[in-house]
Amino acid sequence: MKQDISKELIFSHFAHKSSPLQRKMIDEWLQIEANEEQYFAWLEEWEQTHPQYLPQSELALENYEAFLEANPHTHLQAELAASEPVVSSNRRYWFRWLAAASVVLVLGGVGWLFRGSLLYQTYQTAFGETKSLLLPDGSKVTLNANSLLRLPRFGFGTKNREVFLKGEASFSVTHTPDHQKFVVKTNKQFEVVVLGTEFSVYARQRISKVVLSKGKVQVRYQQGRTQKQIVLTPGDLVTLDRENNMDKKAVSHPQNYAAWEQKRFVFEETSLQDVAYLLQENYGLEVEIKDKDLSERVIMGSFRAENVDQLLQSISELLDISVVRQGNRVQLSDK
């Protein structure tokens, strides 16, 4: 086979030195599978000579070998996979779908065509909107702004009580006679398991939080490749950062973390930077704080605001700063 695309060209492409025309040529060349094989062979060679860092493969290999040993292939694998508690990890949902799909295939063979909207009920709030929901099992959920809750249409309350949350919500969970667990799953590699209780879950990009006001809950989370869990008692606040590093502390007024339910905002030494995050997450505003000192100033107190403009007004008065809003952009600066 004639080589119309040279290794030099591909290497310069890997080095980000290809022109748009060259990339077009490469894309056309890649339509042929054998060429794609060649592309990845060269990519392997490129990575070998231009490593970004040197991973510790030995430990990873040990983990992998342990995984292989712990997950032998058997005939019952599909059924086992379906009943196995799957770690609530964003990246692991794929497994779950595979497991779910294989069971459905056994049962009927056509079910998977109708997954998605038919199997799940989805509630979603826009920026600045909150919504109260009564779930089929009698539990109450209040969704904060820019959040989403999904639950199965069928079997909820009888088979299991599992919901999926993205964003922030406050839960008041009913206790069932058969002590059925209520599980809040998130795509942030953690889940909350409860029996009957009141708590808030906050699962956004920047950070995740769980605050318990009544009862007892268990937070299961993934750190690295190990699954950990922690039991909360009332007044506990657990935060998980992006790397899922866990921090637990006691707060005196756990209900303040659900103050948004009453359109109240409670700030306890909250930095303006954190308020800016709140404005971004709940109202979709892009907040710019003019200087660093200002972003570190803290706000104390509790006040009511019907909408975001009232909130901005209050912040402006409280800190005596100028707040300029243009559409979705807000500028905070010293007067």
Next chain:
Amino acid sequence: MQSTLLDSAGDEAPKPNVHSLLNEEATNEELASEKREWNDNELFIRQAFVENPSQGCALLFRRYHKILCSHAVRFVYSKDIAEDLVSDVFCRFWKTKAYETVTSSYRLYLFRSVRNEALNYLRWEFKETETIELAEYRESPRGQQPDHATQYEEVVKKVEELVNTLPPQCQKVFLMSRFEGKKYQEIADEMALSLKTVEAHLGKALSIMRNGLKNHL
């Protein structure tokens, strides 16, 4: 013995080529013109899968783990995330018995899976508009998501450019936190900065990444 193994390795198994087996890497160049050259490199691993799949997986891991991590980190800029993504791909490779069905080279399959995972991860992290449905179902590794394979390189290029344009201090904090996985407090101590400053640098870096990647994911 050897010929039976080769027969059972599947349709894609190349004819035994003793010369290339002996000089796996060295003969890369001269064999480049042969259409199925790519398989020869993996012949031993392919044979291992026939005898003992878990051994085959371990061999594959040994061979590709480092370069796959190095490749994934170009997208996600975090050692931990890159290694998690790569491990997930290998775990799935075993769980789904992908080694039985893959018709391309393992290399192509693994690179493609890791690139898809890395891109999905970036979308999940930096693309605000992603719906929950998408966040929940992960792409099948065979699915070629972008229209063109070179788009992956475009994303890598963009990520690199963005990290390069971060102000020096901000870039340093970003790399310590994200690439090395250091805690905020450790960074603050090491760089003699306040915790708030570290957070502000990271907030800035992430918003630059988010804005910059908006139209590339």
